[in-house]
Amino acid sequence: MPIKWKVALVEDDKRLARAVVNGLGEEGYTVRSVESAGRGLELVKEWNPEVVLLDLMLPDNDGPELFESFRAHTDAALVGISAKASVSDRIAGLKMGADDYVSKPFQLEELMARVEAVIRRHRGKGGARIVSGDVVVDLSDGRATRAGRQLGLTGIEFRILAALMRNSGQLVTYAQLGEAVWAVATGPDSNSLEVHVSRIRQKLEHDGASRLIHTVRGLGYRFTPE
Numbered sequence: 001m002p003i004k005w006k007v008a009l010v011e012d013d014k015r016l017a018r019a020v021v022n023g024l025g026e027e028g029y030t031v032r033s034v035e036s037a038g039r040g041l042e043l044v045k046e047w048n049p050e051v052v053l054l055d056l057m058l059p060d061n062d063g064p065e066l067f068e069s070f071r072a073h074t075d076a077a078l079v080g081i082s083a084k085a086s087v088s089d090r091i092a093g094l095k096m097g098a099d100d101y102v103s104k105p106f107q108l109e110e111l112m113a114r115v116e117a118v119i120r121r122h123r124g125k126g127g128a129r130i131v132s133g134d135v136v137v138d139l140s141d142g143r144a145t146r147a148g149r150q151l152g153l154t155g156i157e158f159r160i161l162a163a164l165m166r167n168s169g170q171l172v173t174y175a176q177l178g179e180a181v182w183a184v185a186t187g188p189d190s191n192s193l194e195v196h197v198s199r200i201r202q203k204l205e206h207d208g209a210s211r212l213i214h215t216v217r218g219l220g221y222r223f224t225p226e
Helices: 014-026 037-047 065-071 087-095 108-123 155-166 174-182 190-204
Strands: 006-010 030-034 051-055 077-082 100-103 129-132 135-138 143-146 171-173 213-216 220-223
Touching: 006 014, 006 037, 014 030, 014 108, 030 037, 037 051, 037 065, 051 065, 051 108, 065 077, 077 087, 077 108, 100 108, 129 155, 135 155, 143 155, 155 174, 155 190, 155 220, 171 174, 174 220, 190 213
Parallel strands: 006 030, 006 051, 051 077, 077 100
Antiparallel strands: 129 135, 135 143, 171 220, 213 220
8 A cells, every 4th residue: 555644633523533534544544533632733743744634623622723723833734624614714714724624514535535635735835844853854845854954865765764754653664665665566675775775874864863764674664753
């Protein structure tokens, strides 16, 4: 299965949350769900998702002001989910950082289409970034930095690092890297891949910086931010 984007769902309706997690998961997305605004902000800061699906009627906070709170902590695409949002609420939300809205009740097919669309729009903006710890991968211009220092990655190195960071903290298998980076399930042989990863490590660990890419012997790699 190709590596796809990380989606954070902030929704207190457990039944709806299960349906969304399962539906997006079947499409290849990595989805994590929490039930409150407070936990949602923690998840965003720790996990760095590319998309946040945000219910606007949460037990600990509600209304379009939620977008402002989340936008202060993430460059992710923000999609509001609401059954009662008025036109004025939607306008306010868009001004506060929302990228799109989905009205309840909705079909999963509609939600998936909106997620795909907002990702396409977001990738075309300067804010299309993957951030994990002190490492930033900017998808819009193909540059990567650590603690503000340019890494000078080649195209293949950039794609490998982006694939690992999209799944920060999780095992990414050789096959997943092959499909994400070379668009084939096999990719290069493991020795060739090891050479690429070794070069990325050298650039990330310049001047004694800590190791972030760890080998899971016989399986793949895991990016673990500080």
